[in-house]
Amino acid sequence: MCGIVGYTGGRPAQDILIEGLRRLEYRGYDSAGIAVEQGGKLEVVHRKGKVGGLAETVANLDIAGTCGIGHTRWATHGKPSERNAHPHTSCGGHIAVVHNGIIENYAELRDELTARGHEFTSDTDTEVVAHLVEEAYVDDLLQAVHEAAARLVGAYALAVVCDSEPGVIVAMRKDSPLVVGQGADGAYVASDMIALIDATRDVVVLGDGEAAKLAPEGIRYFSAFGEEIYEPKVTHVDWDVDLAEKGGYPDFMMKEIHEQPRVIRDTLAGRLVDGHLAIDELDLSHEELNLIDRVYVIACGTSYHAGLIAKNLIEGWARIPTEVEVASEFRYRNPIITPSTLVVAVSQSGETADTLAAIRDARVKGAKVFGITNVVGSPVARESDGVIYTKANKEIAVASTKSFLGQVVSLTLLAMLLAQSKGKLTTNQVRLLFRELADTAEQVEVILSDTAAIDEAALACKDARSALFIGRGMGSAISKEGALKLKEISYLHAEAYPAGEMKHGPIALLDDGFPVIAIATQSPVYDKLVSNLQESKARGAMVVAVATEGDEDIKQHADHVIYIPKVRDAFSAITASVPLQLFARSIAVARGCDVDQPRNLAKSVTVE
Numbered sequence: 385m386c387g388i389v390g391y392t393g394g395r396p397a398q399d400i401l402i403e404g405l406r407r408l409e410y411r412g413y414d415s416a417g418i419a420v421e422q423g424g425k426l427e428v429v430h431r432k433g434k435v436g437g438l439a440e441t442v443a444n445l446d447i448a449g450t451c452g453i454g455h456t457r458w459a460t461h462g463k464p465s466e467r468n469a470h471p472h473t474s475c476g477g478h479i480a481v482v483h484n485g486i487i488e489n490y491a492e493l494r495d496e497l498t499a500r501g502h503e504f505t506s507d508t509d510t511e512v513v514a515h516l517v518e519e520a521y522v523d524d525l526l527q528a529v530h531e532a533a534a535r536l537v538g539a540y541a542l543a544v545v546c547d548s549e550p551g552v553i554v555a556m557r558k559d560s561p562l563v564v565g566q567g568a569d570g571a572y573v574a575s576d577m578i579a580l581i582d583a584t585r586d587v588v589v590l591g592d593g594e595a596a597k598l599a600p601e602g603i604r605y606f607s608a609f610g611e612e613i614y615e616p617k618v619t620h621v622d623w624d625v626d627l628a629e630k631g632g633y634p635d636f637m638m639k640e641i642h643e644q645p646r647v648i649r650d651t652l653a654g655r656l657v658d659g660h661l662a663i664d665e666l667d668l669s670h671e672e673l674n675l676i677d678r679v680y681v682i683a684c685g686t687s688y689h690a691g692l693i694a695k696n697l698i699e700g701w702a703r704i705p706t707e708v709e710v711a712s713e714f715r716y717r718n719p720i721i722t723p724s725t726l727v728v729a730v731s732q733s734g735e736t737a738d739t740l741a742a743i744r745d746a747r748v749k750g751a752k753v754f755g756i757t758n759v760v761g762s763p764v765a766r767e768s769d770g771v772i773y774t775k776a777n778k779e780i781a782v783a784s785t786k787s788f789l790g791q792v793v794s795l796t797l798l799a800m801l802l803a804q805s806k807g808k809l810t811t812n813q814v815r816l817l818f819r820e821l822a823d824t825a826e827q828v829e830v831i832l833s834d835t836a837a838i839d840e841a842a843l844a845c846k847d848a849r850s851a852l853f854i855g856r857g858m859g860s861a862i863s864k865e866g867a868l869k870l871k872e873i874s875y876l877h878a879e880a881y882p883a884g885e886m887k888h889g890p891i892a893l894l895d896d897g898f899p900v901i902a903i904a905t906q907s908p909v910y911d912k913l914v915s916n917l918q919e920s921k922a923r924g925a926m927v928v929a930v931a932t933e934g935d936e937d938i939k940q941h942a943d944h945v946i947y948i949p950k951v952r953d954a955f956s957a958i959t960a961s962v963p964l965q966l967f968a969r970s971i972a973v974a975r976g977c978d979v980d981q982p983r984n985l986a987k988s989v990t991v992e
């Protein structure tokens with residue numbers, strides 16, 4: 385989704401802003417722009433399309449100013465166009481604003497401002513902010529932004545510059561993230577830490593309603609009430625410097641798929657102490673965990689699929705009834721929540737608007753909320769009662785791969801913890817499970833070391849118009865993630881069904897060569913699944929089976945077999961998901977798609 389970057393200091397701002405915007409490209413966007421203050425005037429440049437196009441335009445202009453703001457836009461109000469690209473300016477062009485989020489009362493504000501003579505040049509909700517700041521401005525930009533923000537309903541992260549305060553950027557946020565950091569050569573603001581890591585590793589994550597005033601001489605922080613905060617909380621970012629590079633892989637998705645063994649190892653490191661799971665961040669005693677009698681997992685997209693896998697584990701091991709719900713549904717119904725309900729919110733980005741709203745709702749209703757997120761200091765982390773960080777490191781490709789695996793491993797630990805607290809798993813059983821869980825890192829390495837069968841199956845399916853993913857039990861949850869991965873990056877329609885449901889409808893789709901991708905690993909329902917493959921083959925389908933090493937019999941029922949190492953069913957999601965990621969990527973590449981930045985998608989969905 386949209387991205388913000390701002391800089392003020394001693395160097396020309398334009399290159400810093402363009403570089404920051406490039407770092408934010410992974411979030412998904414349709415247009416980009418910058419505003420740089422120069423000689424008491426704001427130079428504003430927007431372009432539809434990629435940051436590269438904006439960079440070419442800017443390179444031909446002579447903008448030497450050292451303070452500016454930039455933005456990548458993902459359209460919500462008004463179609464993707466140059467006219468709707470940020471920054472947006474006030475009537476005289478004296479104020480420029482970039483914004484992430486949605487101003488819900490923008491129509492009413494726009495009517496009001498138009499009636500007072502303001503002229504609008506875009507279709508966006510954001511432009512009202514520029515006009516409101518213009519009206520409120522006397523001689524203090526911070527004050528004017530505070531006054532303007534008081535009129536806004538909705539979510540916003542804002543960075544604002546004004547031609548009468550050279551060198552000053554005012555940043556303010558509500559429900560949309562914003563981080564600020566002091567580099568050696570100036571002050572920076574961005575919607576995502578990744579845009580700042582070249583400048584500084586120590587950042588301040590602004591709290592809801594808080595503001596920062598950036599100037600070449602330093603940064604000042606202010607509370608939602610306008611009082612100065614003298615000792616803001618500093619967060620240290622310890623990602624690898626090269627995390628934003630492809631490291632020799634053809635795309636970020638491939639690089640991130642290959643990082644998964646490391647993610648498994650890092651997520652498990654230090655988690656087993658004397659046969660007990662050490663997840664101290666959750667801040668709940670075994671007695672308190674023992675009282676939990678219902679679990680909701682709330683999430684969206686891929687994170688929701690990690691939740692489906694967790695349901696199998698929590699119910700299987702801990703015997704606690706578990707429901708998995710997409711956050712956008714959960715937030716608008718009236719789920720049954722009591723003080724003994726545990727809500728687990730899963731979000732890679734930690735910013736997803738629906739998941740955040742669901743967390744708030746659950747807490748108001750009295751539930752304890754655990755967050756599982758990949759981003760330190762993210763809203764999900766801050767608004768949950770406890771948090772487990774997946775150790776995926778920054779994920780750049782829009783399609784989640786390594787963060788999904790990190791979520792599955794973290795949820796597996798949580799399921800084991802709940803089971804141990806309820807006395808359903810002994811210390812020895814936990815030790816054994818943990819060892820096998822740790823072994824999956826090596827098993828994933830084995831899968832990654834030879835992908836010929838995956839590529840061959842992908843080549844056979846690349847021209848299909850639709851594909852069906854099937855599985856049973858754990859395989860059913862895995863198949864959903866396989867189908868999502870394929871559709872989001874290859875634009876090939878894919879649907880996932882529990883294999884036993886085929887006869888109740890989807891079997892009508894099958895004819896000669898129709899791809900059926902089956903999760904056919906060893907499990908208690910393996911034989912049932914094989915019957916479904918026979919039904920598919922009988923109707924001419926082209927069956928691709930993900931099966932357990934050594935299963936020769938499966939070759940009779942499948943056109944393509946992708947073998948993976950043997951693991952217990954509980955851990956099959958970790959191993960079986962990897963070939964499905966590679967399968968989707970291989971098809972997307974063969975179809976000429978941009979696997980890292982699929983059309984219409986955004987990395988963080990910060991609007992409802």
Ligand code: M6R
Nearest residue numbers: 685686687731732733736783784
């Ligand atoms: O950041 P989150 O995990 O909350 O994001 C949820 C979904 O938007 C995300 O998983 C999405 O489905 C990805 N594109 C999946 O690859």
